[in-house]
Amino acid sequence: MPKPPACPDKVNVLLIGGGGREHALGWKIKKSGRLGKLWIDAKGHGGLAPLGECCPIPTSGPFHEKSNSLFQLRNWCEEQDIGLIVVGPEIPLAQGIHDALATETCLVFGPPEGGARLEADKVFAKKLMRTVSVPTADGRTFTLAEDALEYVRAKDEPCVIKASGLAAGKGVMVCPTLPEAEEAITRVLIDREFGDAGNTLIVEEMLTGPEVSVLALTDGNVCWILDPAKDHKRVGEADTGPNTGGMGAYCPAPVLDEAQMAFVEREIFVPTLDALKREGIVYRGVLYAGLMLTKAGPKVLEFNCRFGDPECQPLLARLKGDIIQILWDTAAGNLANTTIEFDDRPACCVVMCSAGYPGTYEKGKPIAGIDTAQGLGGPGEQVIVFHAGTKHEGGEIVTNGGRVLSVTALASDLERARMLANEACAAIEFEGAFFRSDIGAKASSEP
């Protein structure tokens, strides 16, 4: 096997995506001594625009077609001597950005399209898990509504209905009762609310237990399991109200002990990567397992092919070392020679949202107080305000999305980090702003 290319002293980086996760990636990339020039693709983004220049060529997919813009993008990457493309979101990965742009001199952090199917095609992920006995909920696949309805009526048990394709985090419906399951099936297969993402659905058994996100960096062979993180999906305090993209996260999450982490590596990550390899897929990037810690042990609820948002923010706030080196080694197949370390301090990230989120919301509200928030905290403490949905407009920073800011605090213990993140949120103002004040509050009481 040829030796993987070593990370050059200076690397020009193109960062794809424009949310809180990407701002955290850009913030960390900007600190790297190996950074040549940083390019972004989120024009005018409140957090990213000051960090880099915007790529002048459209970076949106699909990437298989021999389109003019793909040709231009390839040429542009060559002209600008881009050495590393870091892909934040799942959609470009599922559309084949890796396959279209990776070359010997331009590495792509993020798996090829075949690997991204773990997230983009839940039926594929389920089958793959089954072939290598990765613990997951039992599930049956349907394309016809009458078959799915007949199945849930015969079972008459709590279940979870999942659209198989990418549905922006909205395609999963937890259905404790039969009428809810019937309604969910109707929404997916008859009303076609999720379009082609709902051509196929899975009816899964409903599991119970605490949830945790375990993310690993992998070069297809070596797998570095990162400190576990905990997301908070429901919009309201004490986990009430509808699901969102994530209202906040903390890291490390103490719910998994060392033996359970070893189990997760051995029984989930290693066999999944082996199964991908057997399909000829070299998976290089982040493999994210959303787990439920059931009485029968950890089980996979979902795989994602990228960093979680907001899990990425507390993870990267704690990551030590040079991120370009780490991302490069992952993309180059050189993780065996890399060490990944975290700051001992826990981090808590609280997401500030626009009124109405996760439903409809207004944009364009001026934001004040970010500098004050970032100045809070005593010695050994830090507040970092990552921008999710913001943009520069007329010399101001204004809201530009449902999730607006990821306010992240590092402190000596999680409770203090939580208090500091809340204090920082209280120092920031925009019309209609709201956030959950209980991110991380239950950490010590969970099993």
Ligand code: AMP
């Ligand atoms: P996912 O997008 O697959 O992570 O699902 C979103 C949320 O739905 C998860 O965070 C869980 O709270 C819930 N969920 C998904 N699958 C199941 C399952 N089989 N049993 C219980 N809850 C589930």
Ligand code: GLY
């Ligand atoms: N925080 C959940 C996700 O990124 O999918």
